[in-house]
Amino acid sequence: MAIKLTTQTLPEIAAKARVPQYDRSALRPGILHFGIGNFHRAHQAAYLDDLFSTGRDFDFAIIGTGVTEHDGRIAQVLSDQDLLTTLVEQEAGRSAARVTGSMIGTIGPTDRDRILETLADPAIRIVSLTVTEGGYFINAATAAFDPQHPQIVADAADPDHAKTVFGLVIAGLKRRRAAGIIPFTVMSCDNLPHNGAVTRNAVVGLAALSDPAFATWIRDNVAFPNGMVDRITPATGEREKQLLADEFGIEDAWPVFCEDFRQWVLEDNFPAGRPRLEDVGVQFVPDVTPFEMMKIRILNGGHAVIAYAGGLLDIHFVHEAMEHPLVAGFLEKIETDEIIPVVPPVPDTDTSAYFALVQRRFANPKIGDTIRRLCLDGSNRQPKFIIPTIADRLAKGLSITGLALESALWCRYCYGTTDSGAAIAPNDPNWDRLKETAALAKDDPLAWLAMEDIYGAVGQNAVFRAAFSEALTALWRDGAAATLTRYLGA
Known part of the structure; x- marks a missing residue:
């Protein structure tokens, strides 16, 4: 019978899969991530899990959140298994399972107050995003930010009740500036050309619709590093859950299957600080x-x-x-x-x-x-x-x-x-x-x-x-x- 994934069962699961070798109770939040789907958990969360296993940068653990119902469903599933994920890394001749523990909290998409409180927390130095290629409100013909998109128009008309990720980021930055707290770095982990510049255009473009002066402040003071991310990560279905149970004896309500290969190339532009991801294979370059x-x-x-x-x-x-x-x-x-x-x-x-x-x-x-x-x-x-x-x-x-x-x-x-x-x-x-x-x-x-x-x-x-x-x-x-x-x- 498969073993249900929880903190309590990790010692038993350790005989079947690699499990965190660090003290998760010592982790502290440093990153708020929007979009906690499969790619994030196979990529950024896995890199951080590796970094924590080296014994360093425990103050850059992840709080996961999002703005969609899908994010809410994943958050609930992960909460029920102590925010642990089974990651199955596969090549043609081998499969290996590991449990990652780099996420230490989740916030549901309806809990806007907690999201804003977390964005304003000085401990949060990076806000990262995996919101899909279509989530940046880009006009495909011009490749520019689309200020006429209905969701953008709605956030611009009522910024105090913003519902997009970019509206929330703006609101969080306003709170930090009012409190004299250094801005967080906004890091896109989506598969877009110049994803940092695209993110900056979305944030600045939305802010300009309701507060042009603050939009200028964001442009002058907030870092948006470009990055290239790569790992083939299919969707999870009943097939993957059953494979995990049959091959590794682990019951995980939302495991992630992926290839063994991964790559992350980042511009080193993190004024508020960052984890030493270069220690676990991330390549930092002047121009991505x-x-x-x-x-x-x-x-x-x-x-x-x-x-x-x-x-x-x-x-x-x-x-x-x-x-x-x-x-x-x-x-x-x-x-x-x-x-x-x-x-x-x-x-x-x-x-x-x-x-x-x-x-x-x-x-x-x-x-x-x-x-x-x-x-x-x-x-x-x-x-x-x-x-x-x-x-x-x-x-x-x-x-x-x-x-x-x-x-x-x-x-x-x-x-x-x-x-x-x-x-x-x-x-x-x-x-x-x-x-x-x-x-x-x-x-x-x-x-x-x-x-x-x-x-x-x-x-x-x-x-x-x-x-x-x-x-x-x-x-x-x-x-x-x-x-x-x-x-x-x-």
């Missing part, structure tokens, strides 16, 4: 831009490449897509011919070797990552992971045949059926709009590119319009398998 562009375009762009091809071919798992010669071949050709050649040089890094590592990671059969997860939220991800590469190649007069096909595959997927006729359940916050537009594009491909908030100027480029139209017409006429075969043959 080359690293994040490499990762976002090669890895995240690669995910998009295999996602919609795999989805239309009724492939369920990512590793199964990598076993399919058409999907794996599509990934290799588009990366080699179109993506990698326009990725700028990265210090001490061979981008071809990096892509080979990405291929191995995608092919890991233990992860259980799904094609559907990769297809999720294309309306937010395509403008960040694919369209900038198209724009760069068009500006240089280079071919975009493969990238146009990737965009056409996304459009065809959003029609709502696979090539076999199976229905595709809604898989995007803007699914209704995408599905309606994809239906129009079946007869008029340019209707898809008319979504200016997604494609911007790229959608008006004659070369891209022609290549996209040809690719989408071929997908409808011949199907995904035949279209991919022809592309690979070319």
Whole structure:
């Protein structure tokens, strides 16, 4: 029978998994984190758990919170198991379980007063965020903060009752300034180009709508370091809970499964202080831009490449897509011919070797990552992971045949059926709009590119319009398998 995860059962669980070797009662809060989902617990929380195991920086433990009902559900589950998480790190030939204990408190999303009190606490020196790519209120066409978003408009009209994470951050900073407390550093851990700058634009942009002088103060006094984060971390379902119970004998209501690989590159800009994360593998650099562009375009762009091809071919798992010669071949050709050649040089890094590592990671059969997860939220991800590469190649007069096909595959997927006729359940916050537009594009491909908030100027480029139209017409006429075969043959 599986052992329920609690502080009391850790000695028994230690025979099955690595458990914290430090005194959790000695930990003190130093970080308030918004968004305590799987990626945070596989990445930032795991790095801090490793750091605490070295016996240092016990004053940088995590208080977890959020602004969504989902955050509230996770907080309740974690509270019921003493804020412990079982992390299962997997490679093709091995799996290892560990229990992390770097989180020492949670605050539910409805407890706004406690969130603000914690933000104003001098002990909190870092406020970190994992609120997804779509959580930063960005206009995809302009790549700028969108002050017209309904949630932003609501917070600007009533800043004393802000509901967005950025409204709460502003309110916390105001309390600190009034009390003469140094501002905390705001650290995004989301997978965005220039995520620190994007976060600063959101915070300053929202503040400017109700208090322009305070917005200027934030711009001049608050640090927003950029960072690149990486670890493939699928969603948790009943499959993962049962695997944990069967293979390790541990009962965890919300375990996290992930690959063994992880990476974190950060700009060293923490005026209020930070933990010595370099001791556990975090790379601090003056400029994270080359690293994040490499990762976002090669890895995240690669995910998009295999996602919609795999989805239309009724492939369920990512590793199964990598076993399919058409999907794996599509990934290799588009990366080699179109993506990698326009990725700028990265210090001490061979981008071809990096892509080979990405291929191995995608092919890991233990992860259980799904094609559907990769297809999720294309309306937010395509403008960040694919369209900038198209724009760069068009500006240089280079071919975009493969990238146009990737965009056409996304459009065809959003029609709502696979090539076999199976229905595709809604898989995007803007699914209704995408599905309606994809239906129009079946007869008029340019209707898809008319979504200016997604494609911007790229959608008006004659070369891209022609290549996209040809690719989408071929997908409808011949199907995904035949279209991919022809592309690979070319």
